[in-house]
Amino acid sequence: MSGRSLFDKIWDRHQIETQADGSSLILIDRIFLHERTGAVALESLADAGRPVRHPEAVFCTMDHIVDTTAGRNDNTRMPSGKAFIQATRKAARAAGIRLFDLDDPQQGIAHVLSPELGIALPGLTLVCPDSHTCTLGGLGALAWGIGSTEAEHALATKTLRVHRPRNMRVHCAGTLPIGTTAKDLILHLIGRYGAGGGAGHALEFCGPAIRALDIEARLTLCNMAVEFSAFSGLVAPDEKTIDYLRGRDYAPQGPLWEAALADWSELHSDADARFDTEYQIDCSQLSPAVTWGTSPQHATTVAGQVPDPARCADAGGRSAMQRALNYMDLQPGQAMRELRIDAAFIGSCTNARLSDLRAAAAVLRGRKVAAGVRAICVPGSSTVKREAEAEGLDRIFTEAGFQWREAGCSMCFFAGGESMGYQERVISSTNRNFESRQGPQTRTHLASPATVAASAVFGRIGAASELSA
Amino acid sequence: MRPFTRHRGIAAPLLRINIDTDAIIPSREMKTVSKRGLSAGLFAGWRYLDAGSRTPDPSFVLNQDAHAGASILLGGANFGCGSSREHAVWALAEYGIRCIIAPSFGAIFANNCVRNGLLPLVLDDALVRQLAAQVVKNPQQAQLDIDLEHCQVLAPDGQAHSFSLAEGHRQMLLQGLDPIALTQQSQARIDQHLAQDRQARPWAYL
Numbered sequence: 001m002s003g004r005s006l007f008d009k010i011w012d013r014h015q016i017e018t019q020a021d022g023s024s025l026i027l028i029d030r031i032f033l034h035e036r037t038g039a040v041a042l043e044s045l046a047d048a049g050r051p052v053r054h055p056e057a058v059f060c061t062m063d064h065i066v067d068t069t070a071g072r073n074d075n076t077r078m079p080s081g082k083a084f085i086q087a088t089r090k091a092a093r094a095a096g097i098r099l100f101d102l103d104d105p106q107q108g109i110a111h112v113l114s115p116e117l118g119i120a121l122p123g124l125t126l127v128c129p130d131s132h133t134c135t136l137g138g139l140g141a142l143a144w145g146i147g148s149t150e151a152e153h154a155l156a157t158k159t160l161r162v163h164r165p166r167n168m169r170v171h172c173a174g175t176l177p178i179g180t181t182a183k184d185l186i187l188h189l190i191g192r193y194g195a196g197g198g199a200g201h202a203l204e205f206c207g208p209a210i211r212a213l214d215i216e217a218r219l220t221l222c223n224m225a226v227e228f229s230a231f232s233g234l235v236a237p238d239e240k241t242i243d244y245l246r247g248r249d250y251a252p253q254g255p256l257w258e259a260a261l262a263d264w265s266e267l268h269s270d271a272d273a274r275f276d277t278e279y280q281i282d283c284s285q286l287s288p289a290v291t292w293g294t295s296p297q298h299a300t301t302v303a304g305q306v307p308d309p310a311r312c313a314d315a316g317g318r319s320a321m322q323r324a325l326n327y328m329d330l331q332p333g334q335a336m337r338e339l340r341i342d343a344a345f346i347g348s349c350t351n352a353r354l355s356d357l358r359a360a361a362a363v364l365r366g367r368k369v370a371a372g373v374r375a376i377c378v379p380g381s382s383t384v385k386r387e388a389e390a391e392g393l394d395r396i397f398t399e400a401g402f403q404w405r406e407a408g409c410s411m412c413f414f415a416g417g418e419s420m421g422y423q424e425r426v427i428s429s430t431n432r433n434f435e436s437r438q439g440p441q442t443r444t445h446l447a448s449p450a451t452v453a454a455s456a457v458f459g460r461i462g463a464a465s466e467l468s469a
Numbered sequence: 470m471r472p473f474t475r476h477r478g479i480a481a482p483l484l485r486i487n488i489d490t491d492a493i494i495p496s497r498e499m500k501t502v503s504k505r506g507l508s509a510g511l512f513a514g515w516r517y518l519d520a521g522s523r524t525p526d527p528s529f530v531l532n533q534d535a536h537a538g539a540s541i542l543l544g545g546a547n548f549g550c551g552s553s554r555e556h557a558v559w560a561l562a563e564y565g566i567r568c569i570i571a572p573s574f575g576a577i578f579a580n581n582c583v584r585n586g587l588l589p590l591v592l593d594d595a596l597v598r599q600l601a602a603q604v605v606k607n608p609q610q611a612q613l614d615i616d617l618e619h620c621q622v623l624a625p626d627g628q629a630h631s632f633s634l635a636e637g638h639r640q641m642l643l644q645g646l647d648p649i650a651l652t653q654q655s656q657a658r659i660d661q662h663l664a665q666d667r668q669a670r671p672w673a674y675l
């Protein structure tokens with residue numbers, strides 16, 4: 001018998017039974033909800049007279065449509081946003097689950113809270129009605145996004161019916177050059193193999209470049225597994241993972257911690273594990289990445305150019321590229337570095353953790369945002385915000401000309417409230433550059449926090465390495 | 470849930486790749502904490518020249534008389550990628566879409582479809598294009614006939630094309646099953662597993 005992958009090990013341990021229909025009944029260890037999709041699930045469950053079966057394993061946060069300006073309350077700029085917030089509060093209280101409410105010192109984006117509080121742990125299954133739940137694979141948790149109806153199923157039964165995905169491994173050799181980050185790596189991967197490249201697979205990242213990443217960078221990497229269409233992303237836990245989790249609020253303590261460590265030591269792919277698909281990336285060849293189009297697969301390098309659709313062999317890809325060029329108002333061959341920007345956004349579950357804010361602040365220290373550029377920084381959680389302020393990062397951002405906000409998803413997406421402007425060009429540390437994602441007809445370029453900060457200073461797309469030391 | 474056994478209907482081609490759920494229903498159109506009232510926001514960014522006044526864009530396929538009453542969408546690869554919002558499926562269903570035919574689907578979206586009586590039907594790219602070419606000549610006449618019992622699509626030219634679907638999804642659609650009720654039949658097995666697991670992984674329990 002051949003060995004098992006990390007994914008196989010977690011899956012097998014959670015499989016209660018296989019069904020006649022080929023699906024598996026999988027035990028779900030933790031469920032996370034947020035006010036955008038959680039209230040619908042909780043209300044619909046209550047309407048059906050079904051209780052939440054294990055409320056102690058369920059968490060809920062307010063992140064998506066809450067206001068992120070100082071002194072905020074239930075009122076949001078999104079029409080009817082208040083109704084979502086209040087309905088969620090009511091439903092969460094009725095269900096007896098832990099709610100990170102607006103005024104809670106631990107409030108923040110679900111996928112930032114889960115690791116930061118030790119709610120997500122290696123080897124656990126965790127689901128949330130939110131596609132970026134895969135972020136938590138950075139800790140070695142098997143975590144994936146689901147719909148509201150599936151969330152109801154998980155809440156009512158602590159299980160889900162899932163068809164087993166296949167195994168994929170991306171081996172990341174070499175060392176990422178200084179200034180090139182996990183965000184650049186994942187954009188490169190999606191650019192190279194397409195937004196559908198990981199479809200149907202649980203995707204493990206491995207290799208020396210991954211071992212060298214800190215935990216927050218691994219979370220960034222796995223965050224975008226869904227933009228690669230993967231079921232989820234995974235990184236095997238190691239000493240860094242253990243050091244990161246020790247002492248966190250919901251992490252096991254004392255003898256339970258010791259038991260957890262013993263379990264986690266098994267959480268790696270066996271040497272003879274079989275993978276259905278394998279990719280290799282030489283990380284030493286990478287450089288800061290940026291997207292030019294309206295899909296994460298429309299990725300290039302900051303030093304690169306807008307590609308020519310005529311060179312795309314596949315008809316579907318070619319017409320999508322042409323459409324994206326029109327939407328983004330770009331011409332083939334234009335240098336990315338020549339594109340003027342209207343706004344810069346640092347935030348989201350991809351890149352708004354402390355290390356991200358530090359990287360951006362290192363670029364901004366003693367510099368100013370270019371005239372006419374609206375620059376905004378939104379910490380991923382209230383904890384990140386406090387920690388950043390304790391280090392004085394907030395002053396670096398504000399002195400450079402960035403707005404410094406309360407935690408939340410904010411302008412990562414447009415819900416009808418606050419947004420980036422009509423047809424504005426935005427450089428953003430988020431994960432989706434879809435049409436109108438950040439505002440009506442807004443043109444989004446995805447990049448790392450350091451690239452966003454440097455671009456804000458230049459007033460055009462540019463890398464931090466272009467700034468003199 | 471409304472079962473899906475066999476459906477004959479008018480099809481509308483929307484052959485773009487990577488149609489994401491933000492495009493299917495923009496977040497700003499998700500206005501109430503409800504699964505209903507979403508169809509007006511379906512494809513709002515493409516369907517209306519001006520989303521505020523709801524002025525239809527005549528170039529968008531669902532606004533064209535020829536495709537009036539469409540209940541089948543023909544889409545490009547990776548249809549429904551992106552956000553997990555089930556609102557995309559609720560909006561499609563409320564609009565009257567019963568089946569989407571595409572070369573591939575976003576996984577969460579496909580799961581959401583089968584839980585709401587919508588069939589995510591995979592055919593290869595060339596075949597989807599061929600069906601679209603047959604349909605557009607006369608959409609009201611050139612209808613598609615989809616038989617989930619036998620996993621076949623009958624094209625306007627009389628040819629039958631087989632497709633496959635995970636058996637769990639097929640049964641859920643055919644019988645209109647409520648998966649929660651189904652799983653609760655295994656409650657004793659689940660409780661037993663939980664009890665054993667709590668011994669083996671005490672650290673995993675809060």
Ligand code: SF4
Nearest residue numbers: 132348349409412413
């Ligand atoms: S930060 Fe953006 S991508 Fe992340 S959960 Fe919030 S809206 Fe979604």
